[in-house]
Amino acid sequence: MALEWEQVIVDAADPVALGRWWAEALGWVLVDESAEEYEIRPAKERLPGLLFVRVPEGKVVKNRLHLDFRPDDQQAEVTRLLAHGARHADIGQTGQEPWVTLEDPEGNEFCVLGPRRG
Template identity: 70%
Template sequence: MVDAADPAALSRWWADVLGWVVVSDGDDDEYEIRPAPDRMPGLLFVAVPEKKTLKNRLHLDFRPTDQEAEVQKFLSAGAVHADVGQGDATWVTLADPEGNEFCVLRSRAS
């Protein structure tokens, strides 16, 4: 579950950037996205009144085949670089439109 100030907007943002679909749209302010309507797992976005503070309770890491292209895809969609004290790391830390941090890792060697 992902807490959100605007679960409709944040679920659409993640669905768009991941190429997923929104499968529930607003029952009790909850929005679910999945890779396809009949594929699990999914992510559930729920409205909460408080803003994000400190560290995420859930932190997503993505390991694409092309790290640079994946970072550019997220940035083009509205993500921003985030400094969480990672220093000189092999991954790139970004934040979604509500400030939730996630990382784009280097691809594993074949």
């Protein structure tokens, strides 16, 4: 038996707006779109993807699952994402972590990691 990781589902108040935000932030492409769902992937036939789906309730507490990204240049990427509409997220960090926690326009946390340790 084999499993293939298809996508991560992201609850959203506005799946189209949030999906477009993430597509631009990641440089990913649109795969499918409706008023209720917006699916993006790194390339049309490449997995996994992100599927944003409309839900009636808003985010209340810290995410139980979040994405981590490791860029070539952490500070440049944090600066770019903040200019794109991300915000710093306070989830109890001490300030000594090698990552920066941000949140997207709907408050979903994600981390921008520092360089990989040797």
